[in-house]
Structure formats: structure tokens, C-alpha cells
Amino acid sequence: SEYRIVIIGKTGTGKSSLGNSILSYKDDENRPFPSQTSANSVTKTCQRGFVFLKHKKTSLVVIDTPGLFDTNVANDETITEIVKCVALAAPGPNLFLFVLSLKRLTKEDIDSIELLKSTFGKDVLKYAAVVFTCKDELEYKDIQEYIEDSQQFLKDLIFDCGGRHAAICTKKSRAKNYKKDVKGMLDLITHIIESHSYKFYTAEMFKVADTILKKEVETRSEKEPERMKEEIK
Ligand SMILES: Nc1nc2c(ncn2[C@@H]2O[C@H](COP(=O)(O)OP(=O)(O)O)[C@@H](O)[C@H]2O)c(=O)[nH]1
Ligand SMILES: [Mg+2]
Known part of the structure; x- marks a missing residue:
């Protein structure tokens, strides 16, 4: 068995x-x-990495996706690529991590989440948690205080995600307690997946992937599938 997160x-x-x-814990x-x-390359396509969790006797598969609202790439192209990323998590991701930066939260972050909801369906939130990065930039006592003082949209999002959220500084040099935070992140991920009884997101995903695949097929000959049908008979 394995745990799959996107x-x-x-x-x-x-x-x-x-x-x-x-992954580098x-x-x-x-x-x-x-x-x-790293010098030039940022994530433009699906990327997959994994780590074996000894204490769970299972692998954790992590899928990284290209970011929405990239100035060089149109959002619909990115969405198509994200759907492929989700397909990499077949038979389906156990958990989506919605990443928000504490350094800067903008309207585009809200729009990103709306875009993902409209792509994958509201169901996606049942399999999602909010992760705040750049905890080193947090000017509040703790993340709880930050959330209480934040816009309604953020409170709603966390509520819709069943309250699942965490904050982390991923920069070793700037983190107060890097190892502890990463371990906390790992524990949260495994805890969520286990308390969901290892269920994973599929329903909307296949509908969406289907539409995108169909678009690709449309450009090919229509006789091909007919011939295949006959052969199957
Ligand atoms: N200070 C600080 N910088 C961070 C943190 N996480 C990421 N960054 C920086 O933010 C920039 C974008 O990070 P990256 O992981 O490439 O973002 P992505 O486009 O969402 O994949 C990089 O320069 C990172 O070093 C964090 O927790 N604290
Ligand atoms: Mg990236």
C-alpha cells in the first residue's frame, strides 16, 4: 500500500x-x-517523488504540480497539467495539500482555490488540507491567531477542509524548529489519511480527466475507436 498526496x-x-x-526528512x-x-527550472510538468515510511511500512508518494497564475503560462494549460498530475496519483490521491504563503496572500490565491474547486468539484475539499508556508514570516503569536484575524474566505476554506491545516517554514536556515515542523507535517498527513480510512479522491477526477482526454482524441480519426469496438466484439 502507499499514501498519495498532491x-x-x-x-x-x-x-x-x-x-x-x-521527502528529505x-x-x-x-x-x-x-x-x-535552483538556477532556472521551476515546475512546469508533473513531478513525482516518494519516501518509504518505515514506521508505517508504507510509501508516501508526493506529487508536485505547476503553479497557477504563473505569468508565463495560461491557467487552462496549467489546469490540464494539474489533471495529469492527479492522474499520476492513480487510483486517486488520498490528500490534496492547498499551499498558501504567509508572506503574501492575494486575490489570486483565492481564485486558484476557486479554479481547483470548479475543476475537481467540491468533493475535493473532503480530501484537502491547507498548508501555510513561510511560517518564519508570521507576525502573529501562532497560526490560530493569524486565522482568527484573517479574511472570511480563509476561515471558510479551512472550515470546508474540515479544519485541517498546518503552518511550516520549509527553509532550514530560517526555521526555529525545522525537524519538528517537518515531522509534524508528516504526522498530520498520515493521520488525515488514516482517519479517512485510506479513502481517496476519484469521482470528479475521472470526469475531468475524461473531458481532457476526449479533447485529445477528437483530433484523431474517429474510425479508430469503431474498429477497436469491432475487434473487441
Ligand atoms: N522564507 C521562506 N521562504 C520560502 C519558504 N518556502 C518557500 N520559500 C521560498 O519561496 C520561493 C518559491 O518556492 P517554490 O518551492 O519554488 O514555490 P512553488 O512555485 O510553489 O513551487 C523560493 O525562493 C523558496 O526558497 C518558507 O517556508 N520560508
Ligand atoms: Mg514549484
């Missing part, structure tokens, strides 16, 4: 850094996702 959100919120922090070298700190 990291999504606006570009530059720290998705790849979060994925790398989770036991092995510093296990940082598969290109991040803005």
Missing part, C-alpha cells in the same frame, strides 16, 4: 519546497522537485 496552489507559494522538505538528498532557488 501539492497544489498558486505559483511561488512554496509547493516544491514543501514537497522537498517532506530522513534523507537530505531526497529533494526531487526543482524550486525557484
